[in-house]
Amino acid sequence: MSNEKVLKDLQNAILKYDSEAAVNAAKAAISAKMDPLVAIEKGLVPSIEQIGAKFEKMEIYLPELMLAADAMKSALVLLLPLIPKGAKGAKATVVIGTVQGDVHEIGKNIVSSMLMANGFNVVDLGVDVKTINFIDEAKKNGAKVIGASALMSSTIGSQKDIVDYLAASGDRRKFAVLVGGGPTTKEWAKEIGADGCGMDAIEAVKLAEKFSKGR
Amino acid sequence: MVQILDVMDKALNGKPMSETDYQLRLFAPKVQEKVKEYKIKYDPNNPVPSDNSLADDLFEAGLELLVDVGAYCTSSGRIISYTESEIKQALKDAPSRLHFGEGRDRKSLVHRNVEDKTPPWCLLGAGGGACSSDRSFLTLVEGYAEIPETNAITTPAITRVSGMRVRPASPLEVLAAMRNAVLAREACNRVGRQGIPIMNSLATAESDIAFAAALHPKFGMRPSDGYMICCMDPMKVDFARLNKATVALSLGGAIGMCFGPLIGGYSGGPEGTAVSNVAHHMMGILTYQASWLLPFPLHLRYVASSPRDMVWLVAASSQAINRNTHLLSINLNYTTAGPCTPMCLFETSATVTAAVVSGHSIECLGVATNKHEDRTTPVEPRISAEVGHAVAGMKRSEANVLVKGLLAKYESKLSAPPLGKGLYECWDPDTRRPTKEYRGVIRKYKSAMADLGVDLKPEM
Numbered sequence: 001m002s003n004e005k006v007l008k009d010l011q012n013a014i015l016k017y018d019s020e021a022a023v024n025a026a027k028a029a030i031s032a033k034m035d036p037l038v039a040i041e042k043g044l045v046p047s048i049e050q051i052g053a054k055f056e057k058m059e060i061y062l063p064e065l066m067l068a069a070d071a072m073k074s075a076l077v078l079l080l081p082l083i084p085k086g087a088k089g090a091k092a093t094v095v096i097g098t099v100q101g102d103v104h105e106i107g108k109n110i111v112s113s114m115l116m117a118n119g120f121n122v123v124d125l126g127v128d129v130k131t132i133n134f135i136d137e138a139k140k141n142g143a144k145v146i147g148a149s150a151l152m153s154s155t156i157g158s159q160k161d162i163v164d165y166l167a168a169s170g171d172r173r174k175f176a177v178l179v180g181g182g183p184t185t186k187e188w189a190k191e192i193g194a195d196g197c198g199m200d201a202i203e204a205v206k207l208a209e210k211f212s213k214g215r
Numbered sequence: 216m217v218q219i220l221d222v223m224d225k226a227l228n229g230k231p232m233s234e235t236d237y238q239l240r241l242f243a244p245k246v247q248e249k250v251k252e253y254k255i256k257y258d259p260n261n262p263v264p265s266d267n268s269l270a271d272d273l274f275e276a277g278l279e280l281l282v283d284v285g286a287y288c289t290s291s292g293r294i295i296s297y298t299e300s301e302i303k304q305a306l307k308d309a310p311s312r313l314h315f316g317e318g319r320d321r322k323s324l325v326h327r328n329v330e331d332k333t334p335p336w337c338l339l340g341a342g343g344g345a346c347s348s349d350r351s352f353l354t355l356v357e358g359y360a361e362i363p364e365t366n367a368i369t370t371p372a373i374t375r376v377s378g379m380r381v382r383p384a385s386p387l388e389v390l391a392a393m394r395n396a397v398l399a400r401e402a403c404n405r406v407g408r409q410g411i412p413i414m415n416s417l418a419t420a421e422s423d424i425a426f427a428a429a430l431h432p433k434f435g436m437r438p439s440d441g442y443m444i445c446c447m448d449p450m451k452v453d454f455a456r457l458n459k460a461t462v463a464l465s466l467g468g469a470i471g472m473c474f475g476p477l478i479g480g481y482s483g484g485p486e487g488t489a490v491s492n493v494a495h496h497m498m499g500i501l502t503y504q505a506s507w508l509l510p511f512p513l514h515l516r517y518v519a520s521s522p523r524d525m526v527w528l529v530a531a532s533s534q535a536i537n538r539n540t541h542l543l544s545i546n547l548n549y550t551t552a553g554p555c556t557p558m559c560l561f562e563t564s565a566t567v568t569a570a571v572v573s574g575h576s577i578e579c580l581g582v583a584t585n586k587h588e589d590r591t592t593p594v595e596p597r598i599s600a601e602v603g604h605a606v607a608g609m610k611r612s613e614a615n616v617l618v619k620g621l622l623a624k625y626e627s628k629l630s631a632p633p634l635g636k637g638l639y640e641c642w643d644p645d646t647r648r649p650t651k652e653y654r655g656v657i658r659k660y661k662s663a664m665a666d667l668g669v670d671l672k673p674e675m
Contacts, residue, residue, distance in 0.1 A: 058479055058484075058515075058516065061479050061480065061481075061482075061483045061484065062477075062479060062480045062481055062515070063238070063239050063243035063244075063481055063483070066235075066239055067239055070235075070239075099383075100382075100383060100384075101382065101383020101384045101385075101388075101421065101422065102383060102421070103289070103447060103453065104447070106448060106477065106480055106481075110515075152372075152383070152421050153343075153344075153345035153372045153374045153381075153588075154372060154374070154381045154383055154388055154391065154419060154420075154421045155383045155421060156380075157380040157381055157382045157383070157387075158382060158383060160380065161382070182518075182585070182586060183345050183585075183586055183588075185586065185587060
């Protein structure tokens with residue numbers, strides 16, 4: 001299969017929200033000995049960026065965004081391990097989740113998908129994530145950024161716990177902590193010593209980019 | 216009749232499915248299928264539609280959606296399915312009248328029809344918005360209880376206990392929920408409305424343990440209050456929420472399920488979200504054992520209910536429910552703009568008008584997207600209630616003209632709304648009145664409303 005055809009298949013798989021097609025196209029790229037960075041940057045990324053732009057304009061909605069991100073993730077699982085560590089172009093990793101005691105996931109899912117759409121390697125821990133799990137997973141995955149979402153005024157206190165735990169354990173400098181969700185504000189982020197507050201998914205991505213190489 | 220044990224049986228023995236598959240591969244495409252099948256179409260020129268066939272199609276689409284996808288239990292990872300006959304029986308069995316409150320504040324929440332002259336039930340307050348201190352909580356609830364139109368209170372949420380920020384499912388949340396109950400009653404007592412019901416019991420209790428703990432009678436909650444349990448979007452439940460339902464039922468409390476499908480979320484655009492909103496009503500009386508409903512559909516981008524497509528959604532889905540059932544449903548609205556701005560008052564007026572002429576009662580309100588601590592006052596719910604009473608009985612076609620006039624005043628500013636002023640900057644807790652500046656804003660707003668054909672009470 002020609003490289004051109006492989007790239008086209010990767011692009012179409014994302015645009016059609018098709019995880020199975022994305023896996024097949026990634027396998028084809030590997031068989032064709034295509035540079036995995038090229039497969040990602042010229043195959044997957046342009047399409048997922050298109051999807052992100054359409055979502056921002058509300059031309060498509062959350063299900064399409066998440067299905068496209070799922071397809072992207074399916075292909076990345078195969079391609080990312082083939083990229084040499086530290087290679088130019090390798091994207092930063094963000095660990096993201098909804099904080100302990102909070103099971104709301106929509107905001108977190110949007111940011112997670114939009115980060116992926118902007119080329120980040122996203123480790124999504126789901127909802128009701130214990131403070132220590134954010135930190136353990138960030139260390140395990142070599143993440144520079146921790147994203148903590150909370151929807152309720154009774155649960156945003158858990159965002160502070162992440163910052164405090166990092167400070168108390170001497171790891172604060174290693175990770176940028178970004179917060180977001182219903183009751184979070186920039187003032188709140190400042191008050192608890194977080195590195196930023198994404199008032200929407202676009203701002204969250206910009207902040208992740210700012211801290212992608214560390215604090 | 217589906218009861219709580221039946222719900223558990225279904226939750227434990229229903230079809231297994233992952234949460235992702237349920238919401239992305241079952242719920243989302245089925246919603247769009249119903250939109251297509253019933254040719255549901257959002258009409259921006261008619262934010263308050265008068266089309267009965269649209270309302271009836273929305274009802275059928277919502278009913279079919281629930282039959283096709285059921286609810287989803289995240290604790291068991293299974294679908295809770297309902298047959299069409301179970302749903303229709305539940306609709307038939309649901310109450311069309313409920314009593315809340317005590318003594319002279321005991322009133323009836325009744326079903327309203329489209330264009331009904333009966334004033335809406337006014338559940339007034341902060342809709343669970345965050346407040347910074349016990350002082351703010353008391354100031355706000357006293358103010359809400361003094362509004363003449365108030366039938367019931369929706370309190371703010373307490374965020375701190377003795378200076379410590381609440382942590383979920385911890386002793387801090389348990390204590391905060393108990394404090395929520397005690398202070399709400401105390402505030403009503405202070406202004407002589409001892410019997411008024413608290414209907415968002417309990418705003419501070421996100422966890423089931425905090426909810427159950429604060430219902431001990433010594434904290435002042437009564438069976439005549441309203442017990443609100445929030446549904447996870449889309450149509451999801453977990454054992455913690457079913458625990459809350461079981462506890463509330465054991466006290467003889469009337470459960471209200473609140474739910475907020477998002478335009479731009481799992482249901483797609485305004486049409487799909489309207490179908491989802493209708494389906495959630497029916498899901499609530501079955502899964503959450505609700506006897507009243509509290510929809511608060513929101514716009515994903517603006518986190519408010521005042522954009523044009525949101526107003527259409529509120530009107531169309533309310534008409535669908537009220538033309539085809541006798542359910543008790545109360546629409547909660549959010550504004551983008553904050554206190555002491557005309558925009559905030561115009562926004563709430565538009566959504567309240569759409570809901571009331573379409574047969575719903577009102578919960579008012581989340582101010583400035585309900586995001587900021589102490590950025591709400593008793594003025595915004597009072598004005599909302601005055602509008603609700605003024606438009607009761609209005610024809611939908613007249614309401615459509617009114618809402619278009621209101622939209623013209625704020626629509627262009629939705630992306631960068633003014634946040635206005637904080638509680639103590641525009642409300643005087645000692646005189647229990649808005650500041651001179653805010654009174655001026657209200658007078659100008661009321662004059663503009665008069666120009667649009669709605670005469671509200673003169674502002675003192």
